[in-house]
Amino acid sequence: MKKRDMTFLIWGSLLLISFTTLLLFLKFKDTNVLGSLGTTGDFIGGYLGTIVSIFATYLIFITYSSQKKELKLQRDLFSQQKFETTFFNMLNVHNELKKNLFLDYRLKRVTGDSAEEDSENMRKFGVVKYGYLNGFEIFEFLRNDFTKFYREFHIHDAGVFDDQINSELVIKSLKEKFDEDDNFFKNLNEDSLNIKPSLAYIDEWDENNNKLETHKNKILYLFSLYFDNYQEIISHYCRNVYHILKFIRENEELESKNYSDKKMAYKKYKQYANIFQSQLNLNEQFLLFYNFIHFNQETQNETYWTVNLVNHYKFLENIGIKNLIFKKHEEFYNFQIKGSDRII
Structure with missing residues (x-):
């Protein structure tokens, strides 16, 4: 009254x-x-x-x-204000983190048989690069380079299919891609390559190419192999994304318990996840799409596993099916990606 x-x-x-x-x-x-x-x-x-x-x-x-x-x-209002203050502060920190990223790289690709041809290709394609990247440039570089790195591990010889990594083949491929004195190449050794994951080098015409588990295992291995070299640069960024999503989910869980209206709580906090997603460009979403598959089980509580957080809020649904390395990769998550004809 x-x-x-x-x-x-x-x-x-x-x-x-x-x-x-x-x-x-x-x-x-x-x-x-x-x-x-x-x-x-x-x-x-x-x-x-x-x-x-x-x-x-x-x-x-x-x-x-x-x-x-x-x-x-008044308590609810104070709690909401406290959540929003913390949430938007976390977004500000995240944006500052992106701006301050810095990468010193040396990357050389084999472009031709002669110096003249190499020089022409360099001018035309810019394939020999020595320099520095910062901020958003890093995400574009990582996306493009990892895509090429992934596709170079397809073998076009019929019948070549094994569940063990052929370290000589890997090293040969890497030597063609990197200078031997490059930091990336130095960090690799046969011990790190002689791993026996459930992985196969597959040709795009191979009958196993459409097996989801094959794709996932290949991503898990190659992502680890490739991004371990850049973990000092991007690991903090990826952890920050995870903790923002976890923070949103924790508050949704708390509100669901207090008010027993789970649908309203989900709808409310899904909006905050959408706000966060809108801050990420396509290159960032690409990196996170494959990173979340690789780093999944951070906590004992399955609710807060990265893949479950992404699935819960459909966090990367706007990445667009055309921006994935292969269309089959959309099945890594249980929501429909924009532009997909997949039926969930």
Whole structure:
């Protein structure tokens, strides 16, 4: 009940009692009559006193309930303001983190058999690069280079299919791609390559090319092999994305428990996940798409595994099917990606 309504009720009751008393006095103002009404008056007085006491107790209860509701609303408002302040501060930190990323790289690709041909290709394609990258340039570089790196591991010889990494083949491929004194190449050794994941080098015409598990295992291995070299640069960025999503989910869980309206809580916090997603360009989403597959089980609570967080909020649905390395990769997650004809 609103405070104005309560005040009106109290004053209205007092006026009604006063008006009734005045009418009784005017009607029975003769002394004898009033004297004979003494007993009746005592009865009425006791009765009215009880009624007034009950009414006063009710008003106190109404006041308490109203104040309790107002305090709850204030707590909810404070909690929401606290969440939003923390959330947008985390976004600001994330954006600053992106701006301050820095990469010193040396990358050389084999472009031809002669110096003249190499020089022409360099001018035409810019394939020999020595320099520095910062901010958003890093994500574009990583996306393009990892895509090429992934595709170079297709073998075009029929019948070549093994579940063990051929380290000589890997080293040969890397030597063609990198200078031997490049930091990336230095970090590689045969021990790191002689791993036996459930992986195969597959040709685009191979009958196993459409097996989801084959694609996933290949991504898991090559992502680890490639991005371990850049972990000092991008690991903080990726962890920050994870913790923002985890923070959103934790608050959704808390609100669901307090209000038992899970659909409303999800709808509310999905909006914040959408706001966060809108801050990421396609190159960032590409990196996160494959990073989240590689780094999945950070906590014992499955609710907060990266893949489950991404699935819950459909966090990368706007990446676009055409921006993946292969269309089959959309099946790494259980939501429909923009531009896909996949039926969930």
